[in-house]
Amino acid sequence: MEILFNKKFMDYNQNETRGDGNYRIKEFVDKYPDTPVDFDPMPFIQKVHTKEYLEFLKSECETNGYMAEVDLTPETYDLAVLSVGLTILASETNNFAVCRPSGHHARANFGMGFCFLNNDAIVAKKLLDEGKRVAILDIDGHRGDGTQTILKNEPNLLLVSIHQKDAYGGNGEKFHGDNAINLVLEPRVSEEKYLEALDEAISYIKEFNPDIVGISAGFDTYKEDVLLEFDLDVDSYYKIGKKLSENFDNMFAWLSGGYHNKVKDCVKKFIDGINSIN
Numbered sequence: 591m592e593i594l595f596n597k598k599f600m601d602y603n604q605n606e607t608r609g610d611g612n613y614r615i616k617e618f619v620d621k622y623p624d625t626p627v628d629f630d631p632m633p634f635i636q637k638v639h640t641k642e643y644l645e646f647l648k649s650e651c652e653t654n655g656y657m658a659e660v661d662l663t664p665e666t667y668d669l670a671v672l673s674v675g676l677t678i679l680a681s682e683t684n685n686f687a688v689c690r691p692s693g694h695h696a697r698a699n700f701g702m703g704f705c706f707l708n709n710d711a712i713v714a715k716k717l718l719d720e721g722k723r724v725a726i727l728d729i730d731g732h733r734g735d736g737t738q739t740i741l742k743n744e745p746n747l748l749l750v751s752i753h754q755k756d757a758y759g760g761n762g763e764k765f766h767g768d769n770a771i772n773l774v775l776e777p778r779v780s781e782e783k784y785l786e787a788l789d790e791a792i793s794y795i796k797e798f799n800p801d802i803v804g805i806s807a808g809f810d811t812y813k814e815d816v817l818l819e820f821d822l823d824v825d826s827y828y829k830i831g832k833k834l835s836e837n838f839d840n841m842f843a844w845l846s847g848g849y850h851n852k853v854k855d856c857v858k859k860f861i862d863g864i865n866s867i868n
Contacts, residue, residue, distance in 0.1 A: 591843070591864045593857065594676055595622040595688040602669045602690050609817055609849040610660070610691075610704045617854035618688055627675035631712075635674055637719070638712045638740060643699040647706055658701035666691070670706045677709040677844040678716060681804060686861055687844040694734035694806055694846060695759055702736060703758055709844055710806050711740040717802060718746055725800035727791055728752070729830065730808025730846040731818040733759035737806075738770045745769070748798040750791045754779060754818050777819035781826045784811065788830060792837050802840045809848030809856040816849045827856045831863025 597619050600612045635644070650657055651667040660666070673689035680687035694710045695703035710726055714737075717724045728734035728751040741747055749770040754777055755761055762772035771794055773787045795803060809827070811820040834841060841864065848856065 591841070591861050592685045593618070593622050593688055593861065594625040594680055594683075594685050596624045596626075596672065596676065598624075598672060599669060599688075599690045601665045612690070613851060614848060614853045615688060615690060615845075621854075622688070625676060625679065627672060627679060629675065631671055631675040631678060634678060634712050634716045635671065635707055637715050638698060638708060639696075640699045647701065658695070658704055658706060660691075660704060666706070674707050674709050674712050677713050680842045680844055681713050681717065681802070684840065684842050686807070686842070686857065688857065689845055692806075692808075692844075692846040693736070694728060694730060695732070695736045697736050698740050703732070705736065708736050708740060710734060710737040710804070713804060713844075714741060714744075714747055717804075718744060722746070722801040723799070724748075725750070725795045725798055725803045726806060727795060727803060727834075728806040728808070728846070729788075729811070730806055731810040731815070731820055732757050732808070732847060733762050733772060734806060735759040735762065738762065738766055742767050742769065748795060748800065750794055752784070752787050752791055754820065757818060779811070779820040779822075781822055781829075784820065784822060784826070785829060785833070788833055792833065796837060802842070803834075803838045805834065805841060805843035806846045807843045807857070807860060808846035809850075809853055812848065812850055812852055812856055814850045814852065817847070824852060824855045824859050827860040828863035828866075831860040832866050833863075835864040835867035
């Protein structure tokens with residue numbers, strides 16, 4: 591697994607005082623080349639988001655509006671589309687997309703929680719349409735509530751979200767309908783407790799027997815995150831990646847949350863753990 595990145599994401603410079611700023615990815619700029627997206631992601635986006643919402647989002651961006659706790663700029667729309675495109679490319683190459691903005695709170699017809707286009711749901715829907723059996727493991731510390739809402743009726747999909755109790759996005763029932771499982775952890779969350787939950791998530795996914803596993807990789811579970819209350823260290827992500835690689839062959843990942851200055855270190859350790867088995 592390798593890192594896919596594009597420095598255009600630095601133009602998405604939002605909410606520096608509220609958590610989601612481009613400080614999160616600045617350490618990638620001089621270390622990774624730009625990955626081009628040489629296809630149009632819009633046909634895949636339109637399978638998930640309504641025409642009316644996409645038109646409204648574009649208009650709000652062009653007029654410097656406000657949505658999902660974010661001050662929009664004309665660049666926001668294009669970067670959200672690019673973020674989806676890089677996530678799709680990661681799914682086709684078994685790599686890790688370092689992209690912003692992320693998407694797992696976004697609904698089909700409105701944005702929420704720093705999210706406008708639901709990368710998770712869009713890439714899952716594309717894979718489902720290709721006839722694949724898909725598992726999405728959301729290790730962001732917030733629940734992938736938008737993803738679960740959009741994809742709740744997909745029989746060939748399993749969603750598993752590991753998240754902090756009573757954080758943004760809600761808790762969700764442990765067995766949320768037919769295709770989603772929520773593993774809710776009481777703060778503060780130790781590495782031991784987290785890895786126990788990960789083992790449980792892996793067991794559900796293995797029982798589902800997917801063709802491909804997508805990882806919504808949030809690093810707001812790091813101990814210095816400003817929004818959540820986890821006690822994971824940088825080396826914890828090596829252990830997470832290694833566990834996943836020991837159990838699944840066909841995987842890809844994309845960046846979700848993580849509101850601190852160690853995002854690059856966490857991503858690198860996660861990928862090192864995955865690659866340690868290959």
